[in-house]
Amino acid sequence: MNKSLPLVFFGTENFSLPSLEALISGGYNVAAVVTRPDSRRGRGQRINEPAVKKLAQAAGIKLIQPLVFDDDLLKKLASLRPEAGVLVAYGKIIPQKVLRQFKTGIINAHPSLLPKYRGPSPIESAILNGDRTTGITIMRLSESMDAGPIYAQKTYGLSGNETRPALYGELAKLAADLLLEYLPAILGGKIQPVAQNEVAASYCKLLSRVDGIINPKRETAEQIERKVRAYLGYPKTRLRLLSHPVVITRAHPAGLPAESPLVIKCANNTFLAIDELIAPSGRRVSGADFLRGYRPL
Structure with missing residues (x-):
């Protein structure tokens, strides 16, 4: 597998950081980072920059912060001629017109054992429901939420004492490790993803x-x-x-x-x-x- 092939990383939350760090330190050619726009939070409405933005800037990687998935974004992606995308906790569904920009598709690391807990709060749901295991799924992104075919999964045992911040950190590291383990075979065409069992699918909601x-x-x-x-x-x-x-x-x-x-x-x-x-x-x-x-x- 040729690591010089251009990749585009999609991520916004702190959960994304270990994976982007792993790609950079692993010698992959991260041609651009796509992250959501800066937001304002708190009583003082201070500007909050996505976690991966600072890392991308420090590494000298091209940064793209689209408000919408418009023609301008498509032109920027096309100019990079990316082999594949890697998405970890971007926070927004990627439409088909963006998926088509990547030869190998967009590879997603999701913090649950899909098809269980499709949606935005899988870590919280695993704790809330008293699950004994959770894990990471590496899949090929589809336009439907977390419904793409699966390349690999790794189970993570739960003791029943985990807090959301602690488990969030552990699964973020596991996602990075699993991406580095399987990315060469995925990009090299040595493994093909397997469709999810739609009958077994469950969903979790956006928390408020x-x-x-x-x-x-x-x-x-x-x-x-x-x-x-x-x-x-x-x-x-x-x-x-x-x-x-x-x-x-x-x-x-x-x-x-x-x-x-x-x-x-x-x-x-x-x-x-x-x-x-x-x-x-x-x-x-x-x-x-x-x-x-x-x-x-």
């Missing part, structure tokens, strides 16, 4: 802040504890304690109501011990410190 609001009267302690781990960082697990709005950052199901200083009763007569939370002040505190510092409103 509303998903983080918990209801102890309807959710068990185990369900809420999984939410705390799955939604750590975003959308965050939110609750009102003593009439104060808080974000739960660490908790565990309690066998007895008196097991920990701060315990709430949940559905099916289960109890959740809140070990750590973000108080209204914005500080992370223990459950015991929260009880000492905040009175019922």
Whole structure:
């Protein structure tokens, strides 16, 4: 396989970084990086640059940030004469007119064992559903969401204690490793992808802040504890304690109501011990410190 063949990398999130770093350090000819436009976030509406943008600029790689997939983008891609694209966490469905620009297609690393968890929140879904395994799928991108044929998969075992940020990091590294392992054979035409089993396909949704609001009267302690781990960082697990709005950052199901200083009763007569939370002040505190510092409103 000739590493000098031009590749185009599509990626936006931090999850993309290890894969782009691996391609660069592996000696591949990354002719361009396509990433989403800068956005504004936070109260001050500060400009937020995609994670891969800074890496591409530091490596001297051509940067493309299209607002839409228009003729201008197609001309830029055509001028590169790319052999293939590599896509990791770009955050937007790639239309057929873009896919046609690549001789070998666009090769995608997706953080689930497809066809399970097609969609934008597979890592959170694996934690939320108490799965014992997850993994990475290397596939050829199609216009339908995460439905392309599969080149390879790698399983990653779960202990039941993972948080979203930690698992996100581990799977990002696994995606990079698996791309480097299989990319030579894919580009060299030595392996062909196998169609997914459509009957077994399942889907996960785009998360919003509303998903983080918990209801102890309807959710068990185990369900809420999984939410705390799955939604750590975003959308965050939110609750009102003593009439104060808080974000739960660490908790565990309690066998007895008196097991920990701060315990709430949940559905099916289960109890959740809140070990750590973000108080209204914005500080992370223990459950015991929260009880000492905040009175019922």
